[in-house]
Amino acid sequence: MKTHVFSFIAAAAIACAMFFADGVTLHRAHAQMLPAQADASDTKLIAKGEYLAKAADCAGCHTAPPGGPSGKEPLHRSAPFAGGLPMGSPFGTIWSSNITPDPVAGIGHYSYDDFERAVREGVAPGNRRLYPAMPYPSFAKINDDDMHALYAYFMHGVAPVSTPAPRTDLPFPFNQRWTLMFWSFAFAPDDVFVPDSTRSPQWNRGAYLVQSLGHCGACHTPRGPAYEERGYDEHARHYLTGGTNDHWFAPNLTGDDGSGLGRISEDQIVSFLKSGHGGGLVAFGSMVQVVEDSTQYLSDDDLRAIAHYLKRLPAREPSGRFDDHSHAALQTVRAMNTGNVELPGAGVYQSFCARCHKADGMGEALRYPRLAGNPAVLGAHVDSLVRLLVEGGEAPHTQAGIEAKKMPPFAGKLTDTEMARVLTFVRNTWGNDASPVTSREVERIRHSLGK
Numbered sequence: 244m245k246t247h248v249f250s251f252i253a254a255a256a257i258a259c260a261m262f263f264a265d266g267v268t269l270h271r272a273h274a275q276m277l278p279a280q281a282d283a284s285d286t287k288l289i290a291k292g293e294y295l296a297k298a299a300d301c302a303g304c305h306t307a308p309p310g311g312p313s314g315k316e317p318l319h320r321s322a323p324f325a326g327g328l329p330m331g332s333p334f335g336t337i338w339s340s341n342i343t344p345d346p347v348a349g350i351g352h353y354s355y356d357d358f359e360r361a362v363r364e365g366v367a368p369g370n371r372r373l374y375p376a377m378p379y380p381s382f383a384k385i386n387d388d389d390m391h392a393l394y395a396y397f398m399h400g401v402a403p404v405s406t407p408a409p410r411t412d413l414p415f416p417f418n419q420r421w422t423l424m425f426w427s428f429a430f431a432p433d434d435v436f437v438p439d440s441t442r443s444p445q446w447n448r449g450a451y452l453v454q455s456l457g458h459c460g461a462c463h464t465p466r467g468p469a470y471e472e473r474g475y476d477e478h479a480r481h482y483l484t485g486g487t488n489d490h491w492f493a494p495n496l497t498g499d500d501g502s503g504l505g506r507i508s509e510d511q512i513v514s515f516l517k518s519g520h521g522g523g524l525v526a527f528g529s530m531v532q533v534v535e536d537s538t539q540y541l542s543d544d545d546l547r548a549i550a551h552y553l554k555r556l557p558a559r560e561p562s563g564r565f566d567d568h569s570h571a572a573l574q575t576v577r578a579m580n581t582g583n584v585e586l587p588g589a590g591v592y593q594s595f596c597a598r599c600h601k602a603d604g605m606g607e608a609l610r611y612p613r614l615a616g617n618p619a620v621l622g623a624h625v626d627s628l629v630r631l632l633v634e635g636g637e638a639p640h641t642q643a644g645i646e647a648k649k650m651p652p653f654a655g656k657l658t659d660t661e662m663a664r665v666l667t668f669v670r671n672t673w674g675n676d677a678s679p680v681t682s683r684e685v686e687r688i689r690h691s692l693g694k
């Protein structure tokens with residue numbers, strides 16, 4: 244579940260907004276009851292909206308975990324789009340809204356204009372400002388045709404659920420939603436995507452999907468001091484160069500040959516987004532839900548457009564290296580095979596990891612990821628690696644039908660020092676070349692994970 248993914252974004256947005264706060268309270272106006280303005284018989288438009296809702300992963304955030312928000316409620320509480328997914332912030336929990344067409348509990352009373360304003364600008368009827376846990380800075384780029392299709396789907400293709408989502412009740416001053424106006428004004432773009440006529444239609448389709456509906460930058464772009472994304476398209480130097488949310492580091496998606504996508508082909512990216520497996524990589528951490536709820540459902544043409552666009556991002560923020568033919572790579576394999584291991588961490592690897600990831604670090608196709616030359620292993624930030632080691636993980640379940648293998652948690656089995664050593668080993672073996680991991684770093688990450 245995406246429970247804590249956007250915690251710090253929301254927190255800092257609020258903190259930033261607080262900076263401007265002067266104690267004035269704006270009372271929430273009552274939402275006007277306006278009739279829905281979409282045609283229920285336009286099944287083509289509704290089906291298009293359903294597809295776009297998948298591309299935007301609206302369900303991923305707007306659906307409660309099984310058993311509802313408390314985990315103990317009847318299953319209907321986890322009806323699609325009925326809201327109630329808790330997103331942690333240091334100031335309290337932000338609950339996602341019920342966006343089913345129920346007129347009272349959901350958004351059935353929204354006019355098209357209300358819907359567009361909420362999704363693009365983060366302003367719900369009655370001028371209620373939404374926390375940026377809802378990715379409206381990306382959704383601002385959704386074009387009008389797609390926005391109409393989404394509206395038709397939410398009004399006529401989704402079953403209404405009359406149970407209200409839990410109310411978000413942050414303590415003062417974080418409950419002063421109006422202050423978010425300043426954050427939006429300063430940081431959230433509100434321009435619809437403008438195609439670049441010097442580029443191919445395929446590039447433009449990919450750029451559109453990545454920047455708007457896919458909101459890939461919400462995780463893959465680093466954040467600035469007010470937790471604003473540092474850029475929303477390829478013109479920005481930091482766009483998609485890697486970001487950390489809730490201790491998952493979403494790697495650099497530019498063309499860097501080390502920890503970026505430089506050595507990953509378009510076909511491999513397509514396969515990764517469709518099935519969670521591609522080029523020996525396996526989706527893990529918060530990317531698992533993205534593949535399960537969203538990218539696996541995209542058409543091959545759309546996935547290819549995304550891969551085409553990503554592969555044309557110039558290499559930026561280089562970090563880590565991989566040398567396939569390095570002498571060191573062969574030596575390590577030989578050393579491990581003969582048991583003559585001097586590298587600290589090699590012993591831990593042999594005892595706890597080699598069973599699945601193999602002595603040569605190449606894993607096993609469609610089962611276990613390779614660690615040799617794996618960009619996610621070579622990243623500048625190791626939060627994801629530590630979190631995965633501590634908690635374990637499970638590959639995405641998709642309609643591609645590949646059996647979802649698990650990585651066991653090592654929280655009770657390895658000490659901080661052993662984790663640091665084994666991670667340093669995998670980042671510097673088989674031709675991998677990335678900065679070492681210290682026990683202190685492992686300790687810091689484990690501490691903030693509470694594990």
Ligand code: HEC
Pocket residue numbers: 249296299300301302303304305330337338339340341342350358361362367368372373374375376377378382393411
């Ligand atoms: C990354 C998580 C996330 C995604 C993806 C997301 N939302 Fe939201 N959305 C939220 C959260 C959290 C809120 C509640 C914010 C608040 O209370 O300030 C929200 C609020 C809303 C609201 C306001 C409802 C109300 O009146 O309270 C609407 C409408 C909405 N989302 C529609 C959508 C649609 C349509 C999509 C897909 C195109 C979508 N959301 C995708 C997290 C998300």
Ligand code: HEC
Pocket residue numbers: 248452453457458459460461462463491492493494495496502503504512515524525526527528529530531533538549617618619627
């Ligand atoms: C909720 C956060 C989140 C969102 C949204 C997200 N990603 Fe990711 N992504 C991650 C994380 C974390 C990883 C690292 C784990 C892994 O490699 O699977 C990752 C990994 C990847 C990788 C593999 C990179 C590598 O070096 O291993 C690709 C490709 C990718 N994402 C593409 C995308 C695209 C395209 C989108 C938008 C459609 C997207 N992601 C949206 C969190 C996210």
Ligand code: HEC
Pocket residue numbers: 523524525526527528531591592595596597598599600610611612613614617619620628631632635636637638639648649650651653665666669
């Ligand atoms: C029982 C098999 C198994 C063992 C043992 C195992 N792993 Fe994994 N590992 C996996 C699986 C399966 C994944 C994919 C997890 C996911 O998708 O959430 C994975 C993913 C990874 C990744 C992320 C790479 C990627 O592309 O997904 C790293 C790094 C990693 N393992 C390191 C280790 C280390 C270090 C050890 C030993 C301490 C270890 N693993 C032990 C099965 C295993």
